[in-house]
Amino acid sequence: MRIEKLREFIAEKELDGALITGKENLFYFTGSSPVLGGYLVVTPDDAVFLVPELEYEEARETSKVPVEKFKTGKDLYERLSSFKLGKLGIEGRTSFSTIQTLKEKAGVNDFATVDDVIKDLRIIKTKEELEVIEAACRIADMAMMAALEEISEGRREREIAAKMEYVMKMNGAEKPAFDTIIASGWRSALPHGIASDKRIEKGDLVVIDEGALYRHYHSDMTRTIVVGSPNEKQREIYEIVLEAQKKGVEAARPGMTAKELDTIVRDVIAEYGYGDYFIHSTGHGVGLQIHEWPRVSQQDETVLKPGMVITVEPGIYIPKFGGVRIEDTIVITENGAKRLTKTERELI
Amino acid sequence: MRIEKLREFIAEKELDGALITGKENLFYFTGSSPVLGGYLVVTPDDAVFLVPELEYEEARETSKVPVEKFKTGKDLYERLSSFKLGKLGIEGRTSFSTIQTLKEKAGVNDFATVDDVIKDLRIIKTKEELEVIEAACRIADMAMMAALEEISEGRREREIAAKMEYVMKMNGAEKPAFDTIIASGWRSALPHGIASDKRIEKGDLVVIDEGALYRHYHSDMTRTIVVGSPNEKQREIYEIVLEAQKKGVEAARPGMTAKELDTIVRDVIAEYGYGDYFIHSTGHGVGLQIHEWPRVSQQDETVLKPGMVITVEPGIYIPKFGGVRIEDTIVITENGAKRLTKTERELI
Numbered sequence: 001m002r003i004e005k006l007r008e009f010i011a012e013k014e015l016d017g018a019l020i021t022g023k024e025n026l027f028y029f030t031g032s033s034p035v036l037g038g039y040l041v042v043t044p045d046d047a048v049f050l051v052p053e054l055e056y057e058e059a060r061e062t063s064k065v066p067v068e069k070f071k072t073g074k075d076l077y078e079r080l081s082s083f084k085l086g087k088l089g090i091e092g093r094t095s096f097s098t099i100q101t102l103k104e105k106a107g108v109n110d111f112a113t114v115d116d117v118i119k120d121l122r123i124i125k126t127k128e129e130l131e132v133i134e135a136a137c138r139i140a141d142m143a144m145m146a147a148l149e150e151i152s153e154g155r156r157e158r159e160i161a162a163k164m165e166y167v168m169k170m171n172g173a174e175k176p177a178f179d180t181i182i183a184s185g186w187r188s189a190l191p192h193g194i195a196s197d198k199r200i201e202k203g204d205l206v207v208i209d210e211g212a213l214y215r216h217y218h219s220d221m222t223r224t225i226v227v228g229s230p231n232e233k234q235r236e237i238y239e240i241v242l243e244a245q246k247k248g249v250e251a252a253r254p255g256m257t258a259k260e261l262d263t264i265v266r267d268v269i270a271e272y273g274y275g276d277y278f279i280h281s282t283g284h285g286v287g288l289q290i291h292e293w294p295r296v297s298q299q300d301e302t303v304l305k306p307g308m309v310i311t312v313e314p315g316i317y318i319p320k321f322g323g324v325r326i327e328d329t330i331v332i333t334e335n336g337a338k339r340l341t342k343t344e345r346e347l348i
Numbered sequence: 349m350r351i352e353k354l355r356e357f358i359a360e361k362e363l364d365g366a367l368i369t370g371k372e373n374l375f376y377f378t379g380s381s382p383v384l385g386g387y388l389v390v391t392p393d394d395a396v397f398l399v400p401e402l403e404y405e406e407a408r409e410t411s412k413v414p415v416e417k418f419k420t421g422k423d424l425y426e427r428l429s430s431f432k433l434g435k436l437g438i439e440g441r442t443s444f445s446t447i448q449t450l451k452e453k454a455g456v457n458d459f460a461t462v463d464d465v466i467k468d469l470r471i472i473k474t475k476e477e478l479e480v481i482e483a484a485c486r487i488a489d490m491a492m493m494a495a496l497e498e499i500s501e502g503r504r505e506r507e508i509a510a511k512m513e514y515v516m517k518m519n520g521a522e523k524p525a526f527d528t529i530i531a532s533g534w535r536s537a538l539p540h541g542i543a544s545d546k547r548i549e550k551g552d553l554v555v556i557d558e559g560a561l562y563r564h565y566h567s568d569m570t571r572t573i574v575v576g577s578p579n580e581k582q583r584e585i586y587e588i589v590l591e592a593q594k595k596g597v598e599a600a601r602p603g604m605t606a607k608e609l610d611t612i613v614r615d616v617i618a619e620y621g622y623g624d625y626f627i628h629s630t631g632h633g634v635g636l637q638i639h640e641w642p643r644v645s646q647q648d649e650t651v652l653k654p655g656m657v658i659t660v661e662p663g664i665y666i667p668k669f670g671g672v673r674i675e676d677t678i679v680i681t682e683n684g685a686k687r688l689t690k691t692e693r694e695l696i
């Protein structure tokens with residue numbers, strides 16, 4: 001089905017074929033994920049997955065598309081030439097070097113991207129994909145529980161992240177979905193405060209943003225706590241972010257646009273006068289990549305549909321003072337949305 | 349100095365400037381590493397590091413090159429246009445999408461890669477870089493010690509990797525240098541046997557290939573053990589790989605080519621009749637990337653020079669039976685080479 005959709009796009013754009021090289025797209029179309037990568041060629045009447053010799057046996061066992069091996073780059077480009085790919089569909093991130101080599105050694109003379117059809121396919125998750133994403137979210141919940149247990153005055157941010165990532169891996173994750181963020185005190189005002197050697201102090205806001213990569217799929221969740229008792233201002237911004245996040249999760253449903261959802265969340269924060277401190281978009285799609293479609297932002301008018309998986313993650317960041325972000329991964333359902341990350345949100 | 353070398357290349361190739369976007373190259377040239385990336389523009393008489401607004405404060409504190417912020421893609425490409433970059437030097441991995449946008453919105457009409465000058469710079473490590481790589485290698489030694497303590501009959505490969513990566517992070521590593529390989533029993537015959545849910549059994553060969561990412565630099569090391577007592581064949585191939593690896597480390601010196609070093613190592617294994625089972629090259633450069641220049645292979649005639657950091661990692665892989673690989677990260681010195689990973693090699 002996936003290959004068929006790609007073929008329809010090839011026909012529609014009058015391409016001679018498509019070449020897929022991005023790792024998660026290779027997995028998406030073939031079911032295989034060679035460490036050394038590979039080259040999936042799809043033409044109107046053929047589909048072949050070319051892999052380095054070292055990967056041949058494993059790819060043959062896992063790939064739904066017929067597999068061939070190549071020994072050298074010369075072999076590879078000779079085989080590619082044989083498909084007569086004059087006008088070739090490629091992924092937008094295909095490198096300049098690869099494009100030059102395709103021109104020089106495989107006779108390609110025109111390129112177009114196939115990103116749109118890949119987006120249209122991947123943006124709606126199948127039942128099987130949703131099961132894996134739910135499992136990735138359960139692992140993220142376990143890691144968050146570990147964080148909440150471990151965080152205390154005097155511990156270094158990096159130690160907390162080390163323990164969380166250990167819990168993820170012991171529970172089946174391949175690795176963290178991204179560099180785990182533990183941002184305490186003044187660092188909590190940085191939206192991307194990757195765990196550092198800073199020690200956590202009493203009274204610190206601590207933003208914990210983490211997720212697991214499980215069977216190629218990602219999860220993403222943020223919680224914020226205060227070490228000890230929150231002061232008035234910390235509690236105030238926490239309550240605002242919590243209200244905005246809950247309102248977003250409750251409002252999300254099929255038929256609305258990603259932009260509309262962003263507006264609903266953004267308005268809550270703006271009404272309390274903190275609009276200028278919510279310095280990023282409300283969320284993003286999650287799947288084979290940690291950041292994919294749709295973007296829950298003012299720039300994305302994608303209509304939400306059942307099977308889309310997105311984050312809802314408002315935040316308020318006050319330079320030097322600190323920040324709060326609360327985030328869940330959710331799936332759009334037939335009549336609303338369901339939280340896939342389930343850790344309690346009332347933490348302050 | 350680094351920017352100056354890039355400028356000399358720009359002049360030599362008659363380019364209007366160069367645009368650097370690869371994360372480790374941005375770090376190499378600016379000293380800064382924004383999570384959301386950035387755009388370093390170097391022209392004959394200017395150098396500016398353009399970063400997203402969210403990254404501005406942090407980049408300004410860390411960058412050796414003047415920093416400017418942009419709000420939107422439109423701002424970014426308008427600013428890029430102002431440099432009049434008709435013929436632009438780019439990294440070979442620059443994406444098709446970026447190239448299209450540069451053509452359409454920044455007036456670029458010709459591209460050439462600057463990969464050669466970046467390679468020439470980065471292939472020789474400075475004293476400061478070597479100190480960081482040595483520290484990354486010490487962390488790899490600690491993780492290997494943890495692996496040797498943890499591995500026992502009945503444990504899952506992934507549990508061992510989880511513990512190793514925990515040790516890395518607790519000792520200051522940002523993360524593993526690559527997906528940790530724990531390949532036991534029949535899986536040890538896979539050169540890239542990333543830790544799986546397989547349980548380790550008595551009598552298994554176990555290949556442990558790991559490294560740490562520390563302050564942007566990588567380390568890389570492999571050891572192989574047997575759980576319990578090795579049989580005759582296991583001992584035989586272990587001794588051959590050990591002899592080849594030691595001979596390679598002892599032979600490595602300035603003035604010889606990477607290919608010559610590969611031949612010395614390969615010949616040891618071939619003389620014992622296992623040449624067909626050594627199915628990869630002898631090694632690779634290590635630095636800001638886990639695999640960089642030179643390649644210690646039959647295809648790379650780079651002359652070794654002091655300050656180059658490479659791996660020496662022969663292996664023998666016998667399908668279904670198992671495999672052995674032994675690897676150190678080494679640095680080429682004035683008159684030979686020095687091992688930077690120091691875990692004992694006599695483990696069987």
